Amino acid sequence: MSIVAIAKWLEGLALARFVAQAPWVFPTVETIHVVAIAMVVGSIAVVDLRLLGVSWTSRPVTEVAEEILPWTWGGFFIAVLAGALMFISAASKYVVDVPFQLKMLLLVCAGVNMLTFHHVTYRDVGVWNHGRTPRTAKLAAGLSLAFWIAIVTCGRLVSFTTQDEFEPPSTSVAPAPAAARVLDD
Amino acid sequence: MLTSLSSWLEKTSLSIAIQDVSWVIPFCQTVHILCLALVLSSVVFLDVRLMGIGPHRIPVSALAKRFLPPTWGAVAVMALTGAVLVIGEPQRDLPNMVFQIKMLLLVCVLAVTSIIQARIAANPNAWGDGIASWPARIAGAVSLLLWLGIATCGRFIAYFLA
Numbered sequence: 331m332s333i334v335a336i337a338k339w340l341e342g343l344a345l346a347r348f349v350a351q352a353p354w355v356f357p358t359v360e361t362i363h364v365v366a367i368a369m370v371v372g373s374i375a376v377v378d379l380r381l382l383g384v385s386w387t388s389r390p391v392t393e394v395a396e397e398i399l400p401w402t403w404g405g406f407f408i409a410v411l412a413g414a415l416m417f418i419s420a421a422s423k424y425v426v427d428v429p430f431q432l433k434m435l436l437l438v439c440a441g442v443n444m445l446t447f448h449h450v451t452y453r454d455v456g457v458w459n460h461g462r463t464p465r466t467a468k469l470a471a472g473l474s475l476a477f478w479i480a481i482v483t484c485g486r487l488v489s490f491t492t493q494d495e496f497e498p499p500s501t502s503v504a505p506a507p508a509a510a511r512v513l514d515d
Numbered sequence: 516m517l518t519s520l521s522s523w524l525e526k527t528s529l530s531i532a533i534q535d536v537s538w539v540i541p542f543c544q545t546v547h548i549l550c551l552a553l554v555l556s557s558v559v560f561l562d563v564r565l566m567g568i569g570p571h572r573i574p575v576s577a578l579a580k581r582f583l584p585p586t587w588g589a590v591a592v593m594a595l596t597g598a599v600l601v602i603g604e605p606q607r608d609l610p611n612m613v614f615q616i617k618m619l620l621l622v623c624v625l626a627v628t629s630i631i632q633a634r635i636a637a638n639p640n641a642w643g644d645g646i647a648s649w650p651a652r653i654a655g656a657v658s659l660l661l662w663l664g665i666a667t668c669g670r671f672i673a674y675f676l677a
Contacts, residue, residue, distance in 0.1 A: 354674075357673075361670040361671070364548065365663065365666050368551050368552040368556065368666070369552075369555060369556055369559065371549065371552035372559075373556045373560075375552070376560075385581070482548055482549055486541060486545045486548060
């Protein structure tokens, strides 16, 4: 079964049809996705900036991580759920969309970066918890910030390349968003 | 009036320049969203603490000092990128009811944030350490709801095109 066939099958699900066709469901899910990803990126930036030695340097790294990361994970969980709903509503268009593919690749990169940091560098956090962070921690934090900024950028571009199809039926009388037209020109 | 203002605005050379360079609008939208990430996270951390449900290890005054200055900076960048988006596509925004609501909510939240900041500065201990007072809880909840409303309006502008 090809990936496009799987995507077509997903699109046929009742839930997918509901997200695609019911008035205001898609923009509502989109709003939840945006707020959740804002929470992910903003909170991870707090931890990354601590690791980079830019801010909150007087506080132990573990304390900052313990306070902030539950918000990151909560936001990520909601963003994935909302994102999955958006994805199945037009899966066959997303799987062939380059910004979408890039976004998924960058998510994997961010995950690998996080796991590497967690299982290698963070193991001896006790040594540098209160002061200057090692170069490897700074590298992981810099990469994390770069990956997440790129993920948000790709997310924005996904809607530029596929926006026309996702306008709910209730707005079909309105002209396509000018932004989409600008890129189409 | 807003419609005629929009018609005039979209014929200005600045607006035409924004429309003509294809990457300006997506670029500004991306920067706008990244700043929203900073603002939303910052206000969530401060507001839940004001509401008495956040981590209690840090005094409210220290949280405010850490998160409010970057919030104002990010809001300034959002105003700038937002202005570019409005000038580039005035018909999409100015006559749009959702955009108007968003601006109203924005004025409200900036006022609420200024009040919160002033109260904390005037009396660092009153608004936070220990059990949250009711004014602090209400201010935190109002700020949080207003920001969520602003983000929601921002997303819905595209679905209420005049």
